[in-house]
Amino acid sequence: MNIKKKGFNIALDGLSGVGKSSIGCQVAKRLNFTFIDSGLFYRYIADRFYLDDTIQLNEIHLFKNKMIGSPSYYLQEIEFYLQEKTPQEELQIGQKASEISKVPEIRNIINEIIQTITKNGGYVVVGRDATIKILPNARVKLVLEADFEMRLYRRVKQLNAEEFVAKVFSDLLKRDVDSFDLVLEAKKVATIINTSNLSIKQVVARILSRISWVKYSDNNILHFIIFILFVFVYTLRAHFLEKIESN
Ligand SMILES: Nc1ncnc2c1ncn2[C@@H]1O[C@H](COP(=O)(O)OP(=O)(O)O)[C@@H](O)[C@H]1O
Numbered sequence: 620m621n622i623k624k625k626g627f628n629i630a631l632d633g634l635s636g637v638g639k640s641s642i643g644c645q646v647a648k649r650l651n652f653t654f655i656d657s658g659l660f661y662r663y664i665a666d667r668f669y670l671d672d673t674i675q676l677n678e679i680h681l682f683k684n685k686m687i688g689s690p691s692y693y694l695q696e697i698e699f700y701l702q703e704k705t706p707q708e709e710l711q712i713g714q715k716a717s718e719i720s721k722v723p724e725i726r727n728i729i730n731e732i733i734q735t736i737t738k739n740g741g742y743v744v745v746g747r748d749a750t751i752k753i754l755p756n757a758r759v760k761l762v763l764e765a766d767f768e769m770r771l772y773r774r775v776k777q778l779n780a781e782e783f784v785a786k787v788f789s790d791l792l793k794r795d796v797d798s799f800d801l802v803l804e805a806k807k808v809a810t811i812i813n814t815s816n817l818s819i820k821q822v823v824a825r826i827l828s829r830i831s832w833v834k835y836s837d838n839n840i841l842h843f844i845i846f847i848l849f850v851f852v853y854t855l856r857a858h859f860l861e862k863i864e865s866n
């Protein structure tokens with residue numbers, strides 16, 4: 620079955636450092652889906668359009684139109700742009716991203732871009748409001764969770780930021796406070812996977828099996844009909860064998 624054709628999207632939610640980006644990216648690769656990390660949108664917009672303490676809303680609207688017009692080009696542009704940053708710059712951009720993420724108009728713009736791009740399916744979208752706000756109609760909704768210490772350890776390692784542990788700690792705490800309610804809401808509608816004691820590979824495997832199950836239940840009517848046919852043919856065969864034996 621080609622699930623892409625059916626508007627089949629996957630939304631992955633969770634607090635900072637649970638593994639949304641690394642795991643979402645691998646899940647997308649395995650399914651041949653396109654991966655969208657909504658956090659990168661906040662980071663890119665913050666770094667490009669939040670200058671001298673001013674949010675350039677007109678520029679952001681223009682960017683929205685351009686991105687909707689050429690999504691593949693801009694998805695790559697965002698990724699490449701942010702790859703160039705040093706760990707310290709990443710921390711600064713993260714802070715600016717956190718500030719602009721409190722502006723409802725910016726949240727609406729980012730959600731609109733992602734909703735438009737993904738409308739035909741074939742996407743894995745990650746972000747702390749992916750299941751609730753960005754893709755409330757996603758066919759598979761998941762929340763990843765992990766202990767705070769584990770997330771802090773992962774983030775420090777990821778940013779190569781052993782010298783700024785206190786900074787990473789306070790950032791993580793602040794982001795948890797900002798996103799706690801959203802993730803709590805998400806947990807009500809999504810399947811929860813605790814990644815604290817699982818490797819990335821194990822989490823990916825769990826998600827893929829969840830997706831297989833959803834695909835299977837989408838197909839359950841077909842399976843039910845096949846099952847009934849099988850029972851019918853089997854009973855008929857038994858009936859004929861009985862008849863032949865009695866003759
Ligand atoms: N289950 C896991 N086991 C070990 N490391 C992980 C796991 N999940 C994520 N990581 C690592 O933790 C770091 C943060 O993960 P990331 O995907 O950026 O989290 P998020 O997108 O939720 O903020 C990355 O370096 C990633 O490789």
Ligand SMILES: Nc1ccn([C@H]2C[C@H](O)[C@@H](COP(=O)(O)OP(=O)(O)O)O2)c(=O)n1
Nearest residue numbers: 635636657658659661716717720746747748
């Ligand atoms: N869907 C999203 C994605 C990110 N954000 C915010 C949260 C962070 O402060 C910034 C940057 O997001 P990013 O995913 O890179 O941050 P974390 O890796 O989760 O710490 O944007 C958001 O509010 N909603």
